[in-house]
Amino acid sequence: MQGKMIPHGVRQFLTGWSDGPAYVTQCPIQPEQSYIYNFTLTGQRGTALWHAHIYWLRATLHGAIVILPKRGIPYPFPKPDEEKIIIFAEWWKADVEAVINQATQTGLPPNVSDAHTINGYPGPVPGCSSQGYTLDVESGKAYLLRIVNAAVNDELFFKIAWHNLTIVEVDGSYVKPFQTDTIFISPGQTTNALLTANQGIGNYIITISPFMDAPIPLDNLTNYATLRYKGTPTNPPIILTSVPPLNATPVTNSFAASLRSLNSPQFPAKVPLTIDHSLLFTVGVGINPCATCVKGKQLVADINNVSFVMPTIGLLQAHYYNIPGVFTDDFPGKPPIPFNYTGTSPSNLHTTNGTRLYRLPYNATVQIVFQGTAVIFAESHPSHLHGYNFFVVGKGLGNFDPNKDTQKFNLVDPVERNTVAVPTAGWTAIRFRADNPGVWLLHCHLEVHTTWGLKMAFLVENGKGPNESLPPPPSDLPKC
Numbered sequence: 001m002q003g004k005m006i007p008h009g010v011r012q013f014l015t016g017w018s019d020g021p022a023y024v025t026q027c028p029i030q031p032e033q034s035y036i037y038n039f040t041l042t043g044q045r046g047t048a049l050w051h052a053h054i055y056w057l058r059a060t061l062h063g064a065i066v067i068l069p070k071r072g073i074p075y076p077f078p079k080p081d082e083e084k085i086i087i088f089a090e091w092w093k094a095d096v097e098a099v100i101n102q103a104t105q106t107g108l109p110p111n112v113s114d115a116h117t118i119n120g121y122p123g124p125v126p127g128c129s130s131q132g133y134t135l136d137v138e139s140g141k142a143y144l145l146r147i148v149n150a151a152v153n154d155e156l157f158f159k160i161a162w163h164n165l166t167i168v169e170v171d172g173s174y175v176k177p178f179q180t181d182t183i184f185i186s187p188g189q190t191t192n193a194l195l196t197a198n199q200g201i202g203n204y205i206i207t208i209s210p211f212m213d214a215p216i217p218l219d220n221l222t223n224y225a226t227l228r229y230k231g232t233p234t235n236p237p238i239i240l241t242s243v244p245p246l247n248a249t250p251v252t253n254s255f256a257a258s259l260r261s262l263n264s265p266q267f268p269a270k271v272p273l274t275i276d277h278s279l280l281f282t283v284g285v286g287i288n289p290c291a292t293c294v295k296g297k298q299l300v301a302d303i304n305n306v307s308f309v310m311p312t313i314g315l316l317q318a319h320y321y322n323i324p325g326v327f328t329d330d331f332p333g334k335p336p337i338p339f340n341y342t343g344t345s346p347s348n349l350h351t352t353n354g355t356r357l358y359r360l361p362y363n364a365t366v367q368i369v370f371q372g373t374a375v376i377f378a379e380s381h382p383s384h385l386h387g388y389n390f391f392v393v394g395k396g397l398g399n400f401d402p403n404k405d406t407q408k409f410n411l412v413d414p415v416e417r418n419t420v421a422v423p424t425a426g427w428t429a430i431r432f433r434a435d436n437p438g439v440w441l442l443h444c445h446l447e448v449h450t451t452w453g454l455k456m457a458f459l460v461e462n463g464k465g466p467n468e469s470l471p472p473p474p475s476d477l478p479k480c
Contacts, residue, residue: 021441157208261415286351303455385442
């Protein structure tokens with residue numbers, strides 16, 4: 001089996017050869033071969049993750065990356081007594097490659113997962129004897145929960161009965177602390193939360209449950225785990241909690257609206273105030289002809305009506321060595337044909353296919369407005385940018401209005417992330433500075449949409465001198 005690993009959320013400053021997505025920054029690692037990912041953690045701290053980035057292997061090939069603050073620099077919040085890593089994922093009672101291959105052959109959506117897991121435990125679900133994950137705590141202690149959503153396709157809610165959580169960081173960036181009883185987290189996102197064990201001795205239910213506010217099939221099973229206080233007797237009563245409704249959009253909106261960068265002298269929010277490249281990216285699905293599919297057509301996904309076609313050689317290699325015919329740099333910065341994006345679907349549901357990149361000069365400032373569409377159906381799109389953090393300066397429902405909505409942008413303390421959810425039939429605006437040369441993938445972190453083509457890449461040019469230029473590839477870079 002071919003393999004690839006990416007350190008998701010690691011900025012990879014001048015180390016794009018170690019970013020990892022297959023056929024973007026490298027060719028896959030072949031059986032019985034190896035590749036050393038060599039990168040420096042520059043100016044970063046917090047929780048990130050690693051996962052496979054080829055096919056659907058990340059369903060089971062994933063984990064957390066913990067970047068501690070520099071020695072002598074404390075957390076900007078009370079120091080916890082202990083830290084716990086909590087990873088959410090999905091589980092299929094099948095080979096996930098067989099699942100997506102069958103879907104590709106039929107042109108239909110893949111089968112949904114059979115369970116959600118917490119640190120590998122599915123909890124009590126039909127046909128499984130697992131009692132679920134147990135989080136052991138001691139009365140009076142404070143815990144930093146490093147939470148990772150490594151799920152393939154599901155956005156999730158996280159709750160602990162009778163306990164509030166204080167959010168202090170998302171995607172490796174500190175935020176102004178706030179309390180909540182429910183965390184909302186999309187695939188590819190991380191959240192650090194302080195938990196104080198301030199309730200009576202006993203067992204308290206932990207739940208992760210899915211969010212979906214569109215008529216889309218999904219794994220609707222809730223995972224039940226247990227927070228257990230030290231000294232709890234055998235078989236005590238279990239203290240329960242309510243689960244948010246499947247379509248609890250107000251909960252997701254409230255959580256997102258509460259996120260603000262710390263923006264302190266030590267951790268400033270360096271939001272670009274002037275913009276060189278203002279982009280409008282529509283994100284959604286479509287239908288293309290498929291001669292081999294069951295109904296002669298297949299579901300696809302796109303950005304600005306382009307379904308991305310993966311090359312057979314790494315894009316970064318093609319760029320570095322000037323190999324012709326691998327990609328073009330004419331990715332559209334706006335939809336080719338404007339329409340009522342969140343209204344009635346247009347009559348033509350077809351997309352174009354291409355390996356098209358968007359070229360950025362070094363140090364250019366960029367604004368992207370992700371506009372969700374209602375083509376076929378509207379749904380959320382958690383979008384991830386490799387190689388960069390960005391600031392989420394605005395979001396809303398309906399069609400983005402550049403005259404009115406920009407007036408409400410938060411340019412003071414917007415949350416800094418690397419993965420952000422575009423709301424169903426809505427929009428999200430981000431800003432970043434292109435100061436990291438290379439080829440950087442932008443894609444929906446719902447694996448089904450990535451497989452269907454909802455991705456593109458930025459080609460960021462070199463600046464001046466070696467400190468602003470992509471270095472040569474390492475000698476052990478995998479070959480196609």
